[in-house]
Amino acid sequence: MARVRTGEKIMLTIPLAKSCIPIGGTRYAPDWESEVKLSSAAWQHSRLTAAAEALFAGRECRVSEGEGTEASCYELHWGPQEERLESGTAEMPEVLPPQGYRLSLRGRTATIASGDAAGLFYGIQTLRQLLAGLEPGACLEAANVVDWPDVPLRCMNYDLRQTFSKPELLVDYIETMASFKANALLIEYEDKFPFAEEPQRAFRHPRHALTDGQLDRLLEAAERSFIEVIPLQQTFGHLEYVLGREEYKHLRETEESTGELCPSRPEASALVCGMLEELAARHPRSRYLHLGCDEVYSLCECAVCREAFGGSRNMAFLAYVNRLVDFTCELSKKPIIWQDVLAECSDEELALLDKRVTVMSWHYNGKNVSRLVTPLLTRLQELGVEVMGAPSVRCFDAKDDQNYPLVRERLANIEQWTAIAAERRLCGLVGTNWTAVFSLGVPYGVFETSWYTMACFADASWNRKRGSGANGTSGRSEAADASSGSNPNGSSSSGQLSPPLPFIDRFLHVFHGVAPETAERLLGNRDDEDYYSSMPKLLDAVTRNAGVARLIAALLDFERAADRSRTIHKYAYRRELYPDSEPEWRSLSNNYRITREGLRRSRERIAEELRAFQPDDMAEHYVLSRFYLHDCLDERLYREMGLRE
Ligand SMILES: [Zn+2]
Incomplete structure (x- = not known):
């Protein structure tokens, strides 16, 4: 039997699986020569065959003779034909939640089963992470994994307003996001969108607007990776790239409000609707279209608006937003807005909001996020309005010349939001990843330095109860070894028999190829907040990224x-x-x-x-x-x- 190393423990994944039960001290040794068989439902799904081919590069993928069961018709079997899968433990739910999967690793066989295509895709992602950490000839503990997400929509964010990554990297990174089981991507293109129609064609950034081909590749990568793109088109504030132009200055609410539109001017609405139309047409597969609408500070300050809305900022906001919601629904997209002004509305005013909108509540700082956001979330939910939450993986944090995310603040914010998502049953969370305060601001850090907080967001929004943040790894390997032969029913509430490794160790392993023993040797005492400061000591040990x-x-x-x-x-x-x-x-x-x-x-x-x-x-x-x-x-x-x- 091949050797097992501590670093090859089964729980070293991001996100951490909900339940991973070792099978009686036995081993799983991948049979690298075996062919890969997919059930017919999986075989007919081109995204799944592509994912399987990416994982098992060079090995043959074939359709299996069995049909699977109705509850798990998406199946993958990798191992010798004579080893039949024996999935299921006493703990496993009969019917998996959407996007859930069962992964069984024993003997020389790995099997994945799911009731939907996304679930099989996520099972493949887990297997991929486990295999990537294995040296040739090494093996893993045999185990049954059952896994599904806490938050249905787990959305990452590209903010293309300021400095950002090369277009080809924006495409490559989508696969990494999917490996962390993110399933949506909010993109604020601003003037980097390849607008083709007049008059917005003139807004394209002269050097950095994406070409049609680059945008195609980005959207195709998202589609391949089960990631739904949510395009964001500002329609109210943050329109500096439009209203900064001499020919559109007259559409500002006030001369001083360089990025804020006057909602009373028909020309302003026509301009915004033209941009929305083009974005909707270019994202045929997207369900949502984000309309922005945050930070409109000069709202209702011009004479026309004051007259039309009796000086009421809230009424001016609601009237304009409702028109945009109606327009967006006619484009067959579900509109999303940020919550800002809604929090100031009375119950009577809020009742006027078009219920077809989805409200995204953002709050990035402090220890009392729940107390701050719950009143509005509750009121909206009672009115039947869909709500999503937005923590941040990179934002202002009172330091806009930061070079990488302020890790303590970001991890705390993510934890609070995943708790709110569970309590309020939010349908989605977005890990906002801002590049600057606004278009004219100083760039915050660099996107690539936010992989750590992005992965933490993905980890927490998939499996909120995963144990994390404990110091060091000492004693973990003994605990895992001792537990591997025990009764599966003795699992903890999160389904783990042994304490999971802290997030920093899992991230260093998955993203940088640094084994937990190496992190222990080079860093000693560490916790999740030590990632950035640890990097100089880890440089020689890093094998990935x-x-x-x-x-x-x-x-x-x-x-x-x-x-x-x-x-x-x-x-x-x-x-x-x-x-x-x-x-x-x-x-x-x-x-x-x-x-x-x-x-x-x-x-x-x-x-x-x-x-x-x-x-x-x-x-x-x-x-x-x-x-x-x-x-x-x-x-x-x-x-x-x-x-x-
Ligand atoms: Zn106005």
Whole structure:
């Protein structure tokens, strides 16, 4: 029998499976030579045959003779023909929830069964993660896995307003999102949408608008990966790229509101409806169309609106939104709006909202998200309005020049929202992943640094009760070994016999190929908040997504250099106090020399790593945003002081 390593434990997946029961201390050794058989329902589903072919590259996939059962007609069997599957344990629900699957691993055979195509796809994703962590000849504990999601719609987010990843990477990343079992993707294109119709054709970004081909590839990748794209078209606020143009300035609510539309102008509605029409047509498979409608600060300030709505911001909002909802429904899309203004509406006003809309409630900060959002969610649900929640995996966090997500805040926000989703039975959660406050803002971090918080969001919205956040891994392997022969009925509430490894260990294993023993050896005590700060110590051990690891390490290096550079401007006052002192001058110039060199090195390092992910001019934009102040001080203050030749 092949050896089993601690790092090859069955529970090392993202998301963590709901229930994983080891089978009596036995092993599963993949039979790499076996052919792959799909039930006829699965065989006829092109997305499933493609997923199976991607997993079992080079091996033959065939249709099996058996039909499966009605409850699990989507089946995959990989192993010797003589080993028949024996799925099911005392714990397994008779009927799996939608998107659920059973995975059985024993002997030399893996079988996956599901009642729907998505479920089989997610079973394949689990098997794929397990096999990716195996060395040739190694094996896993034999186990029965039963798994299904807590939140039906688990949505990731592309924000294309500011700096973002190269178009080909945007396509590749969809597969990674699906491997974490995300099943939707909210895309805010802004001026990166390849508008073809007049007048919006003029809004296309001159360099970074996606081409038709790039958008096709993006949408095809999403379709292949069971990911529903939700296009977002701003229709009220955040329209700087339109209203910043001289010819549309007159459609602003006020001259100062550079991105906010006046809802009383027919020309404004016509413009927005034209854009919605084009987005709807380009996303024929999408059920939803997001209309934005957040942060409309200047609402009802113009004379026409004040007159028309008696000065009521809420009535102005509702009247405009209801018109948009009606228009969007006629396009056969279900409209979504952010909740902002609705929270201020009275019960009478809220009752006027068109019930066909879906309201997305966003709240990213603090410890009391539930207390803040529940009143409105309850009122909307009582009116029969569908609601979704929006935590954030990357957002302002009072620090818009952050280089990677503020992990403590983001993990806490995700945990709170998954609890709210369970309590309020929300149909979906979106892990918003913002690139800047707004189009004219400073870029927040870099998309690639948010894989950790994205994966945490996927993990939590699939399996909220997974145990996580405990320190270290010591004792885990013994617990797992001791439990593997025990009675399956002794499982905990989450169905796990042994305590699952903390999220950071599972992420390092799945995303970076770092085994838990290696993380233990290199990091020692650690918890889920230590991912970013741990990266320099892990660089040599990383075998997957090494570019992401190097980028994070480069950004940390910059932060150290930038922190240190404050020594110069902190001590510059001493030069003014003691202009004739040679030791004071030495102290200052020594500090200047060292910190300037540190900044120079980190600048080159960031630029190099970033160019792997972003178009050159976006990478340059990012670097300048971080070094602008340092450059200014250098050019002005330090030159004037004689520090710089
Ligand atoms: Zn107005």
